[in-house]
Amino acid sequence: MTQLGLGLDLSTKRTRKGEFLEEMRRVVPWSKLIALIEPRYPKGKTGRPPFPIATMLQIHFMQQWFGLSDPAMEEALYEVPLYRDFAGLDGGMTRLPDESTILRFRHLLEGHGLAVQMFALVNEILIDKGLMLKAGSVVDATLISAPTSTKNVSGAQCAGKSRRFTRF
Template identity: 85%
Template structure:
């Protein structure tokens, strides 16, 4: 239990957004997508990087909900469900800023990873 929660659950209703994110957590092949990204270079200076899974989940939420990088950063601060989905709810002292989110998108674009993820996800879904 983190200090932010204090053991209080203010929401007992399962919203459509929560249902959607729960389903996406199950159906998106996260480990396969992360394996596509791992070989590419990452920043070597500055603060410790966020886990690839976290950045990938933020990227997907940004696409699903049509958010810009600044809006996605704000959503991470404002919406506990977004932090929870990205794995940032467990006592993290910092959240990714808009530059971190933008740099990750640029990494995906520069190496054609986003297109690969789309193609492979479509093929994986056709198998099931």
């Protein structure tokens, strides 16, 4: 419990952003992604201990979902309790990742080609659940039921519906 929050959850309204993050917590294969990153993640033998992989991964995903730069993500972690909660940073942690920590994590993912592998893994699992993740910017994100394309590549009619993750 932090003194700032006194352990009281005074927010009762469920927001679209909160519902979106709750849904992503359920559908994203966090343990598989962590296992993909873990062999390349610093062990923190000297200096400050690194943040947990899960925390940095969830911050990275929020950054992508909401189109935030490294400095904007750092600021959002300080300003938005929902983001801290999603990243697991409200459990008595006294420090938050700064923009250079966020940048180094992103560079780790890019340098080892993990971002592409993660995107493919997430898409594979979401497609199995009838969802789809597309690249783009998010202003407001939600999972909606949407019809699939009525024509495939060859121009033949297709039938059926799938749930598709859309970004606005």
